[in-house]
Amino acid sequence: MDTVTRPRILVVGAGFAGVECVRRLERRLTPDEADVTLVTPVAYQLYLPLLPQVASGVLTPQSIAVSLRRSRRYRTRILPGGAIGVDLKSKVCVIRTITDEVVNERYDYLVLAPGSVTRTFDIPGLTEHAFGLKTLAEAAYIRDHVISQLDLADASDDPAERAARLQFVVVGAGYAGTETAACLQKLTHAAVRRYPRLDPALIKWHLIDIAPKLMPELGEKLGRSASQILRRRGVDISLGVSVAKAGREEVTFTDGRVIPTHTLIWTAGVAASPLVATLGAETVRGRLAVDAEMRLPGHDGVFALGDAAAVPDESKDEPGVICPPTAQHAMRQGRRAADNVIATLRGEPLRGYFHADLGLVVDLGGHDAVAKPLGVELHGLPAQFAARGYHWAAMRTNVAKIRVATNWTLNAIAGDDFVRTGFQARKSARLRDFEFTDAYMSPEQVREHLAATEQGNP
Structure with missing residues (x-):
């Protein structure tokens, strides 16, 4: 041998x-x-x-x-x-x-x-009721879950249930949390057009963080620009605030507010x-x-x-x-x-x-982005090109680059069909499960x- x-x-x-x-x-x-x-x-x-x-x-x-x-x-x-x-x-x-x-x-x-x-922290109900976003399975599940909230709200005749299903909370105003809130807000904003029974004004996204600033690494100017973009799109940003308690149908903030919601996405660091x-x-x-x-x-x-x-x-x-x-x-x-x-x-x-x-890039969905490549501050389309160009170049195989570029192009031209895969419809996918x-x-x-x-x- x-x-x-x-x-x-x-x-x-x-x-x-x-x-x-x-x-x-x-x-x-x-x-x-x-x-x-x-x-x-x-x-x-x-x-x-x-x-x-x-x-x-x-x-x-x-x-x-x-x-x-x-x-x-x-x-x-x-x-x-x-x-x-x-x-x-x-x-x-x-x-x-x-x-x-x-x-x-x-x-x-x-x-x-x-x-x-x-x-995570010792917050009652957090690991049982919050979603994480560190794996492909979690990302796919969150997409299914968000679309299912629109479906369930559309089918409900209970105003309280409808309002709760159309409120979404993202904790963590770093890169991951900010991009998650921005991209998913874009998803619901586009999808609600296919739901004539739903009032778009009922859809509310909350981005919270215990830190005093949104993405402080970006600097004062770009951080303020990112905040303005999100607030203009209807995202409620609360800084200096965290979660006191998480439940199946509501989230309690440390400032005393209670938000009725079925969606809590936790991205508050690693x-x-x-x-x-x-x-x-x-x-x-x-x-x-x-x-x-x-x-x-x-x-x-x-x-x-x-x-x-x-x-x-x-x-x-x-x-x-x-x-x-x-x-x-x-x-x-x-x-x-x-x-x-x-x-x-x-x-x-x-x-x-x-x-x-090399600098920082933040993709906020659609044409919105902020970036600071090599110390140069960019907004809007130039920042979007910088952000996507950086990510595209970082993909390690030509096949991956082609797939990503094709997806971006198809989404820009044809949009989304807002289809749920359903492959995890009967399985829990909270933080404790992954x-x-x-x-x-x-x-x-x-x-x-x-x-x-x-x-x-x-």
């Missing part, structure tokens, strides 16, 4: 950071230098920034799920599952496969890019993957503490990056500043982490991560599992 003598590189996570790392490893390593394994439950990279456009029907789900098997060079082994624990001393990653089997994967070099989960807690390593604001080269201190050959790592932001003058959890940072960190893994493998010097910001945060092991459970495995009793 052949024995593996090549070093084993294990990459955990197929988000922006993990996929960029694998792509770089495949380009720069020869087949004889190392074996690369990627742990991911799905064999595609999800282009997260465009999820609001999937939820609003502008794009199809397949168009932003970029196949790994099409874009890779077919050398990397894909292990279909999710990492639920890591023993750094034994150099073993514990993985739960998509068939619910628990397996141990040994490594020589480990790249941790498990991403993030939705950040937290590092629970996998981080299984390592027993030092963390910074819940993310793994790493150096500028993205190495985990005290553990040779272990790197962490993306949303799960507190990578120092060397572009800032102030000490202690860490990189925000954005796609721009994750992609560039993935490439630099791959270079540093290869340098470690070859005994070469490592290089620190340094980020030169995050699976209880699937991870504690450090003690990882050690107990490995000990039991060695004794032949996993």
Whole structure:
């Protein structure tokens, strides 16, 4: 029987950071230098920034799920599952496969890019009644749900029920929440024309955030412009406010208001993957503490990056500043982490991560957008071209680019049919149904599992 003598590189996570790392490893390593394994439950990279456009029907789900098997060079082994624990001393990653089997994967070099989960708080009813927006399934479900509220309101003769079904609440006025509210408001505004029994004035969208400003990263001028666009379209923006309690048919705000609604979409930030807690390593604001080269201190050959790592932001003058959890940072960190893994493998010097910001783009649906590419402030169509041009260029395969461009063109010309797929009509799809945060092991459970495995009793 052949024995593996090549070093084993294990990459955990197929988000922006993990996929960029694998792509770089495949380009720069020869087949004889190392074996690369990627742990991911799905064999595609999800282009997260465009999820609001999937939820609003502008794009199809397949168009932003970029196949790994099409874009890779077919050398990397894909292990279909999710990492639920890591023993750094034994150099073993514990993985739960998509068939619910628990397996141990040994490594020589480990790249941790498990991403993030939705950040929630101890708010009564939140995880039971709120929708999240971090997966394709959630985006598709939210679209079905929003259209179903129009259908049910149209069929109802109860004015109170009709009004409740036509109120929608989005929590989180960052990029994800703002784009979600903007795109879905466009969806309902266009769809209500097909419902002659419904009064368009009854449709109300609420965007709330505990922060004092809408997307403060945009700056005062662009943030104010985005707010004006949304308010002009009828979106009620409440800042300095959050959710006090979530129910099946109403949401209570911290300012005392009670909004009758069947739709609460929660996009109030992200937290590092629970996998981080299984390592027993030092963390910074819940993310793994790493150096500028993205190495985990005290553990040779272990790197962490993306949303799960507190990578120092060397572009800032102030000490202690860490990189925000954005796609721009994750992609560039993935490439630099791959270079540093290869340098470690070859005994070469490592290089620190340094980020030169490309700017920000926010697509508000239709012709509305604000953008700040390379520090240049844009509004309207120029901003829309910049936003969509950036996203289009970031798609990793030509097939994905063609699908996205075709979807945008078809939607602009023909609009939407507002059809519900119904494939999840009988299934719950709230936050607690998608995050699976209880699937991870504690450090003690990882050690107990490995000990039991060695004794032949996993």
